[in-house]
Amino acid sequence: MTCTPDQEKPPSEGAIYISQRKANVRTPSIVARHDTPSSLSINQVRSQPSIDREEGRGRASRHDAAVPGDGGHDGGGGAGAADAAHRPGRAPALRGPGRALLLRPPRLRARVSSRHTVDAEGLAPNHLYHAVRAYLAARAASDAAVRRHRASRLDDSSSHIALTIDHGEETVDVHDGVAYTWRLLSRDPANAKSTNACRGGGQQLHVRLRSFELTFHKKHKDKAISAYLPFVEATAKSIKDQQRNLKMHMIEYDAWTAVDLRHPSTFDTLAMDAALKKSVVDDLERFVKRKDYYRRTGRAWKRGYLLYGPPGTGKSSLVAAMANYLKFDIYDLELTEVKSNSDLRRLLVGMSNRSILVVEDIDCSQRLGDHHGHAPNSRRGGFTGGDDSNNEDKVTLFGLLNFVDGLWSTSGEERIIVFTTNYKERLDPALLRPGRMDMHIHMGYCTPESFRILATNYHSVNDHAMFSEIESLLQEVPITPAEVAEVLMRNDGAEDALQDLVEFIKAKRDRSDDEGVAARNQAAGKSKVEKYEQLVVE
Ligand SMILES: Nc1ncnc2c1ncn2[C@@H]1O[C@H](COP(=O)(O)OP(=O)(O)OP(=O)(O)O)[C@@H](O)[C@H]1O
Structure with missing residues (x-):
């Protein structure tokens, strides 16, 4: 036939x-x-x-x-x-x-x-x-x-x-x-x-x-x-x-390479202030439902979040919770891995819709260039093309921002960009201007509220006789959720874990008391020297 x-x-x-x-x-x-x-x-x-x-x-x-x-x-x-x-x-x-x-x-x-x-x-x-x-x-x-x-x-x-x-x-x-x-x-x-x-x-x-x-x-x-x-x-x-299995994309040999994203973090397991958590979830929901709104108002369908706070307070966990909640893939952009603006542009255009672009520690990336998109020592920066060797095509954080605001916005839909930093105060104000990062989210030290979430996560305990002691210690001593999680995790039983946590916080308090005394002594010594020097100058 x-x-x-x-x-x-x-x-x-x-x-x-x-x-x-x-x-x-x-x-x-x-x-x-x-x-x-x-x-x-x-x-x-x-x-x-x-x-x-x-x-x-x-x-x-x-x-x-x-x-x-x-x-x-x-x-x-x-x-x-x-x-x-x-x-x-x-x-x-x-x-x-x-x-x-x-x-x-x-x-x-x-x-x-x-x-x-x-x-x-x-x-x-x-x-x-x-x-x-x-x-x-x-x-x-x-x-x-x-x-x-x-x-x-x-x-x-x-x-x-x-x-x-x-x-x-x-x-x-x-x-x-x-x-x-x-x-x-x-x-x-x-x-x-x-x-x-x-x-x-x-x-x-x-x-x-x-x-x-x-x-x-x-x-x-x-x-x-x-x-x-x-x-x-x-x-x-x-x-x-x-x-769908979520993917985490990373740069390898100048291209995205994907692995399965198996980060277990969700908004339920995330230890953070309940009102703040709700406002983040509401914001995400509003964002994904607003396709027509973005189209009608002529705005690119993207949203920017700045997560800031000390190390170990859950910034990466929050990004994973966002991805798990929305079922969006994550693209982890390590700017130092990108050789040129043309490479950066290719990488960004190659991202899929419904994804989260994460740039971690932007206070460090900031040093890549000034806020006009110029690379250090370059005559002309931004995404203008040019020869790599003469620095013109060098990647800059603000070049990235300009590109994200421009072509990237119009080449895709339903995209989220997240910047994280441990030092918000070090950021260039141009980075923080309205419209660039829509929501600034502070991830802080462990509060009594977030401690309870961690205790439930790790030992399924909602209440315990030791809770009140731990909660009052937490108000006294700055402890990150990562530290609390670590102590809870290294013990099998809830009783041992809570006891260990009490001792851990007390030890940290004593250490910081000692350090505080030393620092005060040093500060006192320094002021003496300054006075002395001033006296000399006079
Ligand atoms: N808010 C939190 N809720 C639940 N778990 C947390 C939280 N913060 C930290 N952890 C635990 O500590 C680990 C490290 O936290 P994470 O990497 O999210 O902190 P980070 O703020 O991103 O730190 P860094 O600034 O160093 O990147 C997490 O894998 C998680 O187990």
């Missing part, structure tokens, strides 16, 4: 077959073609690969079983067969009395039918099929009416095993007052072997065609197409986003 490219092609990507049937009535199918991930349009069938004619037979009998009380059989034909009947130049595969009925006008059939069925097929990559699979996996797993589940991975990179309905099982989903019944169907397309023989150079492969069948009352057809299926798609997208 010779295969033309057309015949080789499996059904068009995203085709959904919608058929209307009643007893002994065959109807031509309508194809709802899923042109883009966000749009659905309904067309009459033009040409379908011959594989569809065969599907029709299977679908008809399944339909009878799926819709009890629908009125009987269609005699082995069905939607796929009906499609074939309406394909120019192609004879329907059906034989028998039902054949003539294929030619009935669609309006008549619509009047006599009470049900609609939608199959989202999965032979070719079909966005809608995969969306339905993900959607049903989320709800069918908890549906007590489903007795047999089918286990699968939604994609190769997913660590999540999804349970969905098995063949012949059905699950009913009620959305906006309408009951939708889903079934998983599977069949052998009769010409699949020859199709694959052509692809595999004579090797016979066994192909089974799976489809999800959606049944609902015909009066809800518009609702199903224009509201329910887009809802299924949107829900599936957010489920997949939730299950």
Whole structure:
């Protein structure tokens, strides 16, 4: 057999077959073609690969079983067969009395039918099929009416095993007052072997065609197409986003290299002031929901956060919590690793949407150049191109900022940029000007409130007799959450951990008391010297 490219092609990507049937009535199918991930349009069938004619037979009998009380059989034909009947130049595969009925006008059939069925097929990559699979996996797993589940991975990179309905099982989903019944169907397309023989150079492969069948009352057809299926798609997208493995991108050999981001930090485990935490979460939520707002106001859809505070107060943990919360990848930009502005520009443009760009310790990066974007000793800085050797293309922090505000903003969407520093007071005021960093977040020493979060994280204790002593010590002695976490972690039991923490804080207090005395003595000595010197000068 010779295969033309057309015949080789499996059904068009995203085709959904919608058929209307009643007893002994065959109807031509309508194809709802899923042109883009966000749009659905309904067309009459033009040409379908011959594989569809065969599907029709299977679908008809399944339909009878799926819709009890629908009125009987269609005699082995069905939607796929009906499609074939309406394909120019192609004879329907059906034989028998039902054949003539294929030619009935669609309006008549619509009047006599009470049900609609939608199959989202999965032979070719079909966005809608995969969306339905993900959607049903989320709800069918908890549906007590489903007795047999089918286990699968939604994609190769997913660590999540999804349970969905098995063949012949059905699950009913009620959305906006309408009951939708889903079934998983599977069949052998009769010409699949020859199709694959052509692809595999004579090797016979066994192909089974799976489809999800959606049944609902015909009066809800518009609702199903224009509201329910887009809802299924949107829900599936957010489920997949939730299950996706996050990535941490770092610069290696002048290019981004990614590893799985497995930082466990979340806003629940983050030890910080509750009101501040809430304001960060609210800000992030507002940001991701405001696509239209940013478009309407002509602003780039990006947001900048400056995290500042002493080492070990949770700045990196906050970035990880943001990424885990939003399901955004992190791009860790180590400016000293970037050789030139053109490299920087290439790296930034190569970032994906829905991501967080992190530049740590910007007080150090600041030294890379002045706030006009000029590299130290350069005649002309910023992103002007030029020869690396004469310093013109040297990377500067403000060059980065200018680029982020300019081209980067317009080349992507839903991006967050985070700067961290241990010394906010050392930053150039130009860095802090409004519009550059939208939110300044102070990460401070451990408070009684944040200590309780850590105690719950590490030892599942919400209250204890030693809490009040620890809390009053924390108000006296500056201890970072990292130090508290370290002490809690090195003990197995809560009792030992809390006792160890009391001793740790007291020891630090005593040390700082000693250091304080020494410092005061030194300061006193210094002032004496100054006075002496002044006396000498006089
Ligand atoms: N606020 C916090 N909440 C929960 N855990 C924290 C917090 N701060 C620090 N930790 C713990 O201490 C470790 C180090 O903290 P982290 O790296 O987030 O601090 P940092 O402020 O970014 O420090 P640096 O300025 O040195 O980069 C974390 O992995 C976490 O275990």
